[in-house]
Amino acid sequence: MAKLVFGMNQSLDGYVDHDRMATGPVLFRHWIDHVGGLAASVYGRRVYELMRYWDEDRAEWSADHREFAAAWRRQPKWVVSRTLKSVGPNATLVQDDIEAVVRGLKDELEGEIAVSGPELAGSLTDLGLVDEYRLYLHPVVLGHGKPFFAGPRPPLRLVAADNIGEGVIRLTYVPA
DSSP states (O other): OOEEEEEEEEOTTSEEOTTTSOOOHHHHHHHHHHHHTOSEEEEEHHHHHHHGGGGSOOTTOOHHHHHHHHHHHHSOEEEEOSSOSOOOTTEEEEOSOHHHHHHHHHHHOOSEEEEEOHHHHHHHHHTTOOOEEEEEEOSOOOSSSEESSOSSOOOEEEEEEEEEETTEEEEEEEEO
């Protein structure tokens, strides 16, 4: 049985914003290894559309960028959206019965399934499906934006704290 994990970069004041938090080489290597080890990912529409950047090679990419893109392309993806009509390679569009799809993935797969997107994670939290939360705290205060927890904060228990590098600390929680 797979474990559903919600983890994202966030500011010290609890917001996610991919454009305003720098990912240095140590953290980027961490994400390459993380994505390469996933059994699958479940994306909300907005994060999936951001991640589509990795679908096509770019001449300016470094070797690490190419390695991340290859890992991202390899992993099976499920994209939850009522507005998208199609999704890219190695992806399945989910428009109905998210609960049944995610429960099925957890039953069928082994390892970790990443859930990406605060609103989607909030919905899956309400359904009791998220097994672990990973908050990658960056040393920045944004003051506004999309909150990591899009809905009510679930009761959590801290199980690990790791220094990832470049001032980023990963806090790992499980439902209490």
